[in-house]
Amino acid sequence: MKSTIPDTGVPITPPAGNGGDRQEASLHGEILLRLRDYVVEGNIPEGARVPERQLCEMLGISRTPLREALKVLAAEGLIELLPNRGARVRQLSQRDLEELFDVMAGLESLAGRLACEAITDAEITAIEQLHYEMYGHYLHRDMHGYFQTNQRIHESIVTAARNETLKTAYANFAGRIRRVRYSANFARKRQRWAEAMREHEAILDALRRRAGSELSDILFQHLRNKRTAAIEHLTEPQEDAPASA
Amino acid sequence: MKSTIPDTGVPITPPAGNGGDRQEASLHGEILLRLRDYVVEGNIPEGARVPERQLCEMLGISRTPLREALKVLAAEGLIELLPNRGARVRQLSQRDLEELFDVMAGLESLAGRLACEAITDAEITAIEQLHYEMYGHYLHRDMHGYFQTNQRIHESIVTAARNETLKTAYANFAGRIRRVRYSANFARKRQRWAEAMREHEAILDALRRRAGSELSDILFQHLRNKRTAAIEHLTEPQEDAPASA
DNA sequence: AGGACAAAAAATGAATGCAAAATAGCCAGC
DNA sequence: GCTGGCTATTTTGCATTCATTTTTTGTCCT
Missing domain, CATH: 1.20.120.530 (GntR ligand-binding domain-like)
Structure with a gap:
């Protein structure tokens, strides 16, 4: 049992609604902003594995834009991407x-x-x-x-x-x-x-x-x-x- | 005339060959390293538009990993991504x-x-x-x-x-x-x-x-x-x- | 001839599909 | 009872496909 995310229904924002006012045309950009906030606010426990599938459902999108956002967050140092093992919230020593x-x-x-x-x-x-x-x-x-x-x-x-x-x-x-x-x-x-x-x-x-x-x-x-x-x-x-x- | 890239056949490295020794398991990671060097070394003129298709052929990959790499490079500030208009090498004032x-x-x-x-x-x-x-x-x-x-x-x-x-x-x-x-x-x-x-x-x-x-x-x-x-x-x-x- | 509009072509953005790797589950053997 | 190996399921990585948007080009009208 992993219990990857403390899921509370639809944690981030209503999947469909154009939640934030932040002007960001592309879906991937929107996702990036939301995911970043989500991670920064500590909604995902340190080192927790985050299956893409689950995030996709949460955000109501397909894997492609999600994965793009994950790559960027990894470059920013918020998460780390283990090859063939998915994304984990970066654990800071x-x-x-x-x-x-x-x-x-x-x-x-x-x-x-x-x-x-x-x-x-x-x-x-x-x-x-x-x-x-x-x-x-x-x-x-x-x-x-x-x-x-x-x-x-x-x-x-x-x-x-x-x-x-x-x-x-x-x-x-x-x-x-x-x-x-x-x-x-x-x-x-x-x-x-x-x-x-x-x-x-x-x-x-x-x-x-x-x-x-x-x-x-x-x-x-x-x-x-x-x-x-x-x-x-x-x-x-x-x-x-x-x-x- | 676009002449987006000063194309010289296969500019970066032989598409198939495992060129660099840098250990990077994932294809997207490899692409990222190569593309970054390619941009840093100034092989693409400032502000030039870079069609994904062309880069894909150059690198011998599909668009998915390429786009992931582009997103990261954009986050790093090397290129900029205009919505629906592709990537351009970031022009520094x-x-x-x-x-x-x-x-x-x-x-x-x-x-x-x-x-x-x-x-x-x-x-x-x-x-x-x-x-x-x-x-x-x-x-x-x-x-x-x-x-x-x-x-x-x-x-x-x-x-x-x-x-x-x-x-x-x-x-x-x-x-x-x-x-x-x-x-x-x-x-x-x-x-x-x-x-x-x-x-x-x-x-x-x-x-x-x-x-x-x-x-x-x-x-x-x-x-x-x-x-x-x-x-x-x-x-x-x-x-x-x-x-x- | 020049400009404006429209249709075609191409490029981007996102979704889906498929192969490979990893995880887990299970059974046999010690 | 526990460990080790084998199979099934899940998950990741990438390619392909589909839907928009943009850009180009061709044509028509002034």
């Missing part, structure tokens, strides 16, 4: 996660450096706004809000870098990590909070001064610390009160 | 190239930083060796040799970073740029040479001292300068010729 975090750190570090060359005062103001908002979440111990705002800040920096290639790569790696995040549902350790806030202050400061190489350093360290916290959390899942109420 | 170079700079900068944490004395010695070899090419005005050795040095640094994820991403972006390099066949400007050599000295120095954040900075600047030279070369293809106008 701790080492893989460390590597991913480091690459993310490098990309954000780069984003900060580039942002300093191109960012407008208005954009900085917007980020300051987010920063204060995040500080509010911090004071209210609102982890979820904090986390979301934090993510928006980092995305703003990447956007300010004015580099679509970077942005795409960033989104790709972020997806791979997010998959784990959804599954493990790890949150930041409380004790990291104060430290992270201080680091964010420094980030803003360097950004205001357009100190590219300095910001680059700070961002790398910031992400490195994040990495450490995340890895520790994975090996020791229990941490002070996790769920926000 | 000057802006695209700038972005790519910057991302490469970011990745190498990251590689340098990580390398400082993990590199062994033996690896540093090996890089020093390459450095001297490169210096020899520089003295002999051997651009080709210089270029190759230079590439090996940068690859050594990426390898020393001990991060397979980074290495894969690096290879991907390098491929996209190489495609242009093959096509445009641009080389370094002579006047950049001396400067580049000095920068390499500084790279080695920082590496020896394991000064991660410093090396990160130097590498980024080094690649940035490379970018400037490359872009200038694209707009003004003449080498050494009076850059004035």
Whole structure:
């Protein structure tokens, strides 16, 4: 008994309906987007075998476009394709996660450096706004809000870098990590909070001064610390009160 | 007149023969590798339309595995897939190239930083060796040799970073740029040479001292300068010729 | 002669069919 | 009772086929 997928009827979306608004003419493109989200959101257990047949039924399509989508997801590193053995959700070892975090750190570090060359005062103001908002979440111990705002800040920096290639790569790696995040549902350790806030202050400061190489350093360290916290959390899942109420 | 591909009989390899030694069981994987090389090496003119039928005949396969490979190449950014209009070799604008170079700079900068944490004395010695070899090419005005050795040095640094994820991403972006390099066949400007050599000295120095954040900075600047030279070369293809106008 | 429309040809997108490989199920033998 | 080998079923990989869409070409009208 495999029980490949925790099937709940029609998990992804109604097979027929043109669900998402995302403009994507081709069927295979539509499938790709849906499957990617489906995998990223952690709906398939790690390392689970995913028979094409089953996915086809779920999505209401034939195998051809599905297989095309699978190949792309494999190239993106979300799943792996064993020859003659089908697709499995890629299992990330701790080492893989460390590597991913480091690459993310490098990309954000780069984003900060580039942002300093191109960012407008208005954009900085917007980020300051987010920063204060995040500080509010911090004071209210609102982890979820904090986390979301934090993510928006980092995305703003990447956007300010004015580099679509970077942005795409960033989104790709972020997806791979997010998959784990959804599954493990790890949150930041409380004790990291104060430290992270201080680091964010420094980030803003360097950004205001357009100190590219300095910001680059700070961002790398910031992400490195994040990495450490995340890895520790994975090996020791229990941490002070996790769920926000 | 379409003349989509500069067809020379059977351009890629004999359709039947198991050409490459690269172990890749599946046909689609084999196709992917061959097609990628074929595109990277610039055998297809920019923006040229590539009828699937023609590629199928070239490769001696049916359309199914070919289309799978095309989807992957599109995801990698080497080609683009227009709906119902087939695949075209992705045309890189000057802006695209700038972005790519910057991302490469970011990745190498990251590689340098990580390398400082993990590199062994033996690896540093090996890089020093390459450095001297490169210096020899520089003295002999051997651009080709210089270029190759230079590439090996940068690859050594990426390898020393001990991060397979980074290495894969690096290879991907390098491929996209190489495609242009093959096509445009641009080389370094002579006047950049001396400067580049000095920068390499500084790279080695920082590496020896394991000064991660410093090396990160130097590498980024080094690649940035490379970018400037490359872009200038694209707009003004003449080498050494009076850059004035 | 030039342009617009229409039909034919070709190319793409997706579905189906078929062969090979892998998995599982089963029986015999130890 | 367990292991080892053999067969049946499932699943993957690729080729082929069918349905649209696009592109080309030919013709007619102005």
